[in-house]
Amino acid sequence: xxxEFVSQGINQTIHRVYLEVRCKVNILTPFRDIEKxxxxxxxxxxxxxxxxxxxxxxxxxxxNPESDALEVMQ
Numbered sequence: 462x463x464x465e466f467v468s469q470g471i472n473q474t475i476h477r478v479y480l481e482v483r484c485k486v487n488i489l490t491p492f493r494d495i496e497k498x499x500x501x502x503x504x505x506x507x508x509x510x511x512x513x514x515x516x517x518x519x520x521x522x523x524x525n526p527e528s529d530a531l532e533v534m535q
Contacts, residue, residue: 463502472512478505
């Protein structure tokens with residue numbers, strides 16, 4: 462099983478749970494037998510977790526790491 466959380470906007474998070482399925486398959490042909498391992502992920506659950514809406518929001522992505530956030534807001 463695999464679980465992941467993905468940010469979706471200011472106050473939402475998507476939670477997904479996957480099941481990993483592994484199969485060993487034998488393919489029969491007139492000339493030879495072929496053995497293959499097949500792996501696939503199946504989405505079991507997808508849930509949107511909604512949080513409260515913040516009073517203020519600052520998107521500081523792309524901000525120069527050497528500058529101060531307070532300087533940007535002034």
